[in-house]
Amino acid sequence: MTSINLCICGEAGQGLVTIGQLLAKCLVRAGYHIVVTQSYQSRIRGGHNAFFIRVGASPITAPVGPIDLLVPLNEESIEIHRGEMAADGWIFRDADYGMDGDRNLPVPYASFGGGIYVNIAAFAVTGCLLGLDTSLMEGMVREAFGKKGDAASEKNLSVLARTVEWAKNLDIDFKGLPAPASPSRRMMVNGNEAIALGAVAAGVRCGFFYPMTPATSIILTLIKHAREAGIVMEQAEDEIAAVNMAIGASFCGARSMVATSGGGYALMTEGVSLAAMTETPLVIAIAQRPGPATGLPTRTEQGDLEFVLHGGHGEFPRAVFAPGDVTACFALTVKAFDVAEASQGPVFILTDQFLADSYRAVEPFTWPEATGNPAERDREISPEDYQRYALTDDGVSPRAFPGQSGALVVADSDEHTEAGHITEDLRLRPRMVRKRLRKMARIREAVVPPVFSGDASPELLFVCWGSTMGAVEEAVETLRREGRRAAMLHFSQVWPLRPGDFMDTLESAEKVVAVEGNATSQFARLIRRETGFAITRHVNRYDGLPITPGFILDGIARMGKGV
Amino acid sequence: MTSINLCICGEAGQGLVTIGQLLAKCLVRAGYHIVVTQSYQSRIRGGHNAFFIRVGASPITAPVGPIDLLVPLNEESIEIHRGEMAADGWIFRDADYGMDGDRNLPVPYASFGGGIYVNIAAFAVTGCLLGLDTSLMEGMVREAFGKKGDAASEKNLSVLARTVEWAKNLDIDFKGLPAPASPSRRMMVNGNEAIALGAVAAGVRCGFFYPMTPATSIILTLIKHAREAGIVMEQAEDEIAAVNMAIGASFCGARSMVATSGGGYALMTEGVSLAAMTETPLVIAIAQRPGPATGLPTRTEQGDLEFVLHGGHGEFPRAVFAPGDVTACFALTVKAFDVAEASQGPVFILTDQFLADSYRAVEPFTWPEATGNPAERDREISPEDYQRYALTDDGVSPRAFPGQSGALVVADSDEHTEAGHITEDLRLRPRMVRKRLRKMARIREAVVPPVFSGDASPELLFVCWGSTMGAVEEAVETLRREGRRAAMLHFSQVWPLRPGDFMDTLESAEKVVAVEGNATSQFARLIRRETGFAITRHVNRYDGLPITPGFILDGIARMGKGV
C-alpha cells in the first residue's frame, strides 16, 4: 500500500479533531506525507463529523475515497462509513459496540481509562498500528496536555502507555506503511493557516473580519499571532465594515486584509469597487463553500469564481490567485500583498473549505526576502505639490500616507482630479479610467503562469484551478500508469490570464477536460472568453465534497470510449 | 433639416427641467418625435445643467452632438456650449448678456415679466420659433400652473402672450421643422417612468428602495401612482433591507421589485443569491452610472454588465434585459415580472442614466393581456403534502403562499429538502443544484432574440445592447446613405444568449464592431465566451455621456481605411 486513508469520526464535540491533529502531527514528525480532509456539519454538537488523514511514505497530494482504517467514536459512524471501506480496510472500534464480520478490531477502551480518555486511547491504538514511535506519541501528548497541570498530563500519558502496551501485542493483518525517506523537518499547516502565515510574512499590519465558515480560521490564526507580530485585528460589526476598515487602514499605510466566504464577499463588493476607485491596496481571502445563499456552510465548492472575477461595480483591474495546495497558499498570499501594493487595488486569494481545512506536511516556510514595500515611487513624493492620482505612464501614482510625510493625501470615491478632489470634468474622466486600467499591465507582468505536468504531448489534458490540483495530479499519474498520455494544466492564478502562457499546450492536446468543483464550468467559460478555446469535456463536482482522483477517473470513464 | 437639437441650460435650481418638459410635451402633442438627454451634476443648486431636446418631424432615435438652438438661462452657459454649436445654430439669449457675433437672438426677457417668468418667456420664444401653436402652449401652461391658483396661471399666460406677440414678429433665418405627419395620440415618457408603468401593468404589488441616482425616479413614479394602483412602497434603511423586503413580500405572493444603481446593487448581491436559493421571484431594475464606487453619480455608462451577470454567490439561473428604448423599458419590465415568476428567481432590467432620463414620444402603452399569474402550477397544491421544493422535471416547483391556502410554506437559504428544511444530505445536494439550474430552460424559451436591421448582407455590422440602440440605428442609416452596407444587431436581452438566434448574422458580416458604453467591451467578451466569436473592433465611450451617432461614425473613421 502506498498510502493509508484513515478516518476518525463521530459526533461534533467528541474531540475527534484533536485526535486527528495530534495524529497528523506525529505522522508529519515521523516523516510521512499527509492530506487531511475535514468533514463537518453546521452544528456544534452531535451530527456526524469526520477527520480524514491520508498518509503516505512518499508524496501524496489528494484526498481519496476508500477508507483503509476507520476509527469510529460512536456506533453510528460505522453505519455511515461502512459502504466506503476499502476491500482490505479495517475498523478499530470500541469493544462495546455490537458488531461482527471480518476486519474489525474491538478495542477495550473502557479498560484503558474510558470516559474522556477514549480519545487518547484511540490516538494510541491508531498511532501504534501505523507504526509510530511511542516516544513520539508521548512527546505529543505532553505538548498538548502539559499545560493543563501535571496531573492531567500524567493521566493522559498513563492511558497512552496502557493502550500502547495492549496494541503492541496485537497480531492483525493491518498493513502499515513503509518507513518514510529520511525525514526532513517539515511543518504541519492547513490552507487557512498558510494564508495567515503568508500574510504575516508579507507584513500584514491590520486584519478585519466578520466570522464566516470556512474562512474564520485564517483570522483566528492571525489573531493567535497578532500580539507577537504587532498586528491589529478587529472583529467588525459586519462584512461591509470589515472591508471599509481594511481600506481605511491600508490608506494609512498598513498592509491590510479581510477574509470571508461567498456571502460575506457579496456584502464586500461595494468596498472592492471603493478600493479600486481610491486605488487602495486590499487583499481579500475568500474560502468558498457551496451556495447559493447559506448553502452548505461547512462544505466545499468552487462556485464563486465568476462572482470574484466580476464583483464590484464599474471597471477596474484586479488579480485572483487560486492556490493549488498549502505551500501555494503561503507563497501566493505573500504575492497577493505585493501585487495589491504594486497595482494599488484589490487582489483576491480564492480557496475553498477543502483546502482551508486540509493539513499537509510542507517544507518550512521562509521569509520572503523580496517583499517589504515595493512601492518604490513613495520616495518621489514632494509634499508641496503632491497629487494622489497623478496621471502617470503606467497608471501607478506615488502613494503617500496621511501624517507620515508633509504631503496631504486626498482620496475620493467619486471620479476625481489628480489631486483627489471630486470632479465633474468629463474630459478628465476617460483619462482617469485609462489610468486605472493601465495598472493591469503591472498585474499582468507578475502573473503566475499555469503549471504543466505529465506526458509531454498528451492525448488527454486536464485543465484545473485552485484546490483540485492534487486530485488531478494523481488522476494523471494513474492514467499514465495505465499507459495513457495524460497531463495536467493547473492555474494558480485565474485572473488575469495570459493566453501566451498556455495556448500551445491547450491546442496541442488531443482532448481537453476541465475539472471543476462547480456545476457550470466557470473556469472553462473564462478560458473560452479569453482565448476562444472551447473546452467541451467536463468533470464537475458540486455535492459539497472535494474532488478526488477517483472522482475524476470515474468521470472520464463515464465519458465513454472516445475519452 | 430633419431634426433640431435644442439645448436649454443653466444652473441647477433654475427650473430648466420644467421648461424642457413643458416644451417637450407640447412637441409630442403637436406630433413631433423627440429624444431628450438630461445632463446634470451631483448638486442641487448652481453648476451647469442642460436639457437637450432633439426634435424631428419623422422618427428619430438618438441624441446628437451639435446644438441647433441654445437657450441659455445664464451667461456662463453660452461659454460652455459655444463649441458645440452647429454651423447654422442659433442662440436665443437674454438681451442683457453682452454678446456679439452672428446667429444669436437677444430676447428682452425683462420686458415680458422678468424674474421667475423668464422661464415661461423662454418656453414661449422657443416654442414659437419651433412653430408650435399658441393655443397648444397656452393649454400646457394652464395645465402646469393652473393648480397654483388663478392669479399665477393668469400671470404666466400673460407673459406667454406677450412673448409670443414679440416672437411672432421676428424675422430670423432660424429654420423650423416641417409639420409632422398627422399626429396620432402618443405619450411622453422617459425610461424610468416606462419601467414603473411596466411594473404597474405587470401587477407589481410591493416596491422597496433606498434612493440612488439615476434609479430614484423609477421609484418616485411608482410612489406617485401607488395609492391608485394599490401598491405598497417603502423606503428601506439600506439596499440590503430593500432587497430582503422584496424577497419577503414576494415569498408571500406579492410581485415585488427593487430599483437601484451599481453601488446599491453591490449591496444587494447577497439578496440576489437568496432569491435564487429560496426560489423567490424578484425583479431588480438597475440604472447604470459610471463607476467604480461613487464615480459620476449623474452620468451614464454601461459598465456593470458583467457584475449584473455574475452578482451573487453560488450558481443559479437569471435573466438580464437591456431595453433599447423607452417602449422596450415598458414591455421588458412586464416580461421581467413574468420571467421572474416563471423561473422563480432573480431577473434584471439593466438600463443607464441616459435612457432613464430620456423622454420620448411613444405609442400608448397597453395592458398586457397575457400577463397576470403564469404560475399555473399553483393550482396543483395539495395542502397536506405540500413541498415548496418538490423535485420536478423542469425544476419549477409549485408555489404556495403563506396563509393563502392550507399549505404550510417553508423556504430556506441553506441547502434544503424538498419540504424546505435545512439538510446536510450530500446525495440530495446535487439533485437540488440541478433542479435549480434546470429552470434555465424556462428562461431560455422566453428569450427576446436580438433585433437585426439595416443592409441584409452587411460588410459592417454593429453589435450593441441596451440604450445605445438608437445611436447605432442612426449611424447605420448614415453609413447606408453614404453607400455602405451597414447593419445593426441589437440585444435587448443580454442573458441568456441563444447563439442560434444570431450566429449566422455575426458570421456572415464582413466586419463586426461592438459599440458599448464602457471601456472594456464587456458584451463583446460575453459573446466570445458564449459563442467563441471574437469581435476585434470596438467603439467604447466612458466619459459619462451617451453614445451618439456621431461618436460612432468618428470611431469608425478613426479605425482607418480598413473599416
Added chain:
Amino acid sequence: MVTLADYGEYETAWCPGCGNFAILNAVKQALVKADLAPQQVLFVSGIGQAAKLPHYLNANVFNGLHGRSLPVATGAKLANPGLVVIAESGDGCNYGEGGNHFLAALRRNIDITLLVHDNRVYGLTKGQASPTSPEGFVTKAQPLGNPSIPFNPIAVATVMKAGFVARGFAGDVEHLSDLIVQAISHRGFSLVDILQPCVSFNKVNTFSWFKERCRKLDANHDPTDIHAALEVAMAEEDEIPIGVIYQNDRPPFEDKLGLTANGPVKTGETERREAFEKILSAYY
C-alpha cells in the same frame, strides 16, 4: 382549539442543554395560548443556532440570510398584513450583522414580533464575541477580552419608543411564553430579548449566572412610564429585570399606510387594469 401537537416535535441540531430548547417550548406554548394555528403564522429567521428554531415547529417559515430576518419579515407583513409574523434569530443576527434593521424596525413600528435568543455569543460560528458579550469576554477571536462594551437592546428600544419591549429568560418558560403571547398581541413592533445560556461557548453568562440574577419585574412597574422603563433598562447586571419593560400605543406602521388585513396581494385584475388606464392618462 390549537394544541401543542399541532406544532409538532422535531429533532434539532442544538447542543444538549442549550437554552434554545426552552425557548422553542415557550414559543410553542405561546402560539397555543394565543390560539394561533400554524397556517396563520409566518416565522422569519436569519442564520445562527437560534435561527434554526423555525425548522423545529410546524408553521410557514422563511429561513433567510444571517442578519436579515427583520427586512424579510417586514416585506412579508406588508404584502400580507393578515399574517402573524415572528422574526426569530440570535443576538449576532439582530444586533450585529442586522443592527441597522433593528434600528429601522424601532422607528417603523410595524406589527411584527422579534424574538432574540440572546446568548451573548456567536454560537454557530463557534464562540466569537457578539454585540451583547460582556466587556472583557475572552474568546479565540478576542483573546485579550472583548474590547467593546455590550449593546443594550432594551435601552435602545426604549429610548426609541418601540411599541413593546420585554426581556425574558430561557430558564422560565412559563413567564417567557406569557411575554411572547403579549408581544404577539401587541399591535406594533414587539421586541422580546431572551436571555439564553449557551453551554458550549458562553461560560460566563451560564444558566446559573442568569438564574441568580433574573428577577421578575415588580407588579407595580408601569411599562407605559418611559422613565420607569429607562430606569429598568439601564439597571446594572447584578439584578436583571425580566418582564414587559416598556410599552406604548403608537399606531403601527400598517395603519399609517392604510393597509388592511387583506393587503396588496389581494387586489383583483380588473381593479388593477382600471388603475393602470387611469394612471396612463397623465402621460399624454
Added chain:
Amino acid sequence: MVTLADYGEYETAWCPGCGNFAILNAVKQALVKADLAPQQVLFVSGIGQAAKLPHYLNANVFNGLHGRSLPVATGAKLANPGLVVIAESGDGCNYGEGGNHFLAALRRNIDITLLVHDNRVYGLTKGQASPTSPEGFVTKAQPLGNPSIPFNPIAVATVMKAGFVARGFAGDVEHLSDLIVQAISHRGFSLVDILQPCVSFNKVNTFSWFKERCRKLDANHDPTDIHAALEVAMAEEDEIPIGVIYQNDRPPFEDKLGLTANGPVKTGETERREAFEKILSAYY
C-alpha cells in the same frame, strides 16, 4: 500657530444659504483653536452634501462610500493612532445606510470624532425622508408623510454610554466650534450631532424653526450624570438643548488594544522577521 488660512478657502457645490457653510466655518475654527495642522488631521466622509465638506478644506481626506465613513475612520485610526481622525457625514449616511456602524462605534469607543450634519433629510438625492425626518414629513418619496418616527441619536448614544455626546447648531458657529474642539480633545468616541437647515428640501426644520428652539444647556447641566443626560436627550422638541449632553471617561478602544500613537504601521522589518520565525516554530 495654525491659522484659518492654513485650511484654505474653496468653492463649494452647496446651495446658497445652506447650513453646511456655517458648519465648515465651525470646523475650521475648531481646528485652529485646537492648534491642529492640516497634516495631523484625517477627515473621512461618506456620500451626501455633508460628506463633500472635507473637499473644502486642507487636510488628509478619504471621501468614501455612502454610509461607510465610520468603518474607514476606524481602520485608519487603528493603522495610525497618531492621526486625529474626524468622520463627517450626513444624517442619512450615519443613521440610515451606516446605522450599524454607528451602533458599533458607540460600543467600541475608539478615539474618533463624528460630526453629523443633521438636516433631517436626504439632501443630495433630492429630498427623501431621512432617519431623523419628523414623523409625517412630506416628500416626493413619502407623499403621505414619513410613516416612521425619527431616530434619536443623542438618546441612543447616551444609553449606549458613548464617550462624548453633544448637539450643536449650524446657526451658532462659535458654540459649535467649541463643541468640536471638545469632541476632538475627548479621548474616545465623540458624537456631535449638528442641526443643519437645508434650504432646498427641509421646509419644516428651517433655520428659524431651529433658531427658535435651540437653547444652550444650562451651565449646571452635568454631562457626567447619565440620568440628567437622558432627561435632556429625551426632551420634546419645543426646546432643543444644545451643548455637551453626556460624557464619560471610559478608556478608549486603542488603550484596550494596547496601541500607542505609533501603531502597527511603524513596525520595522527586522522585528517583523523575528516575530515570523518565532511564530513558525508552533507548526513543527
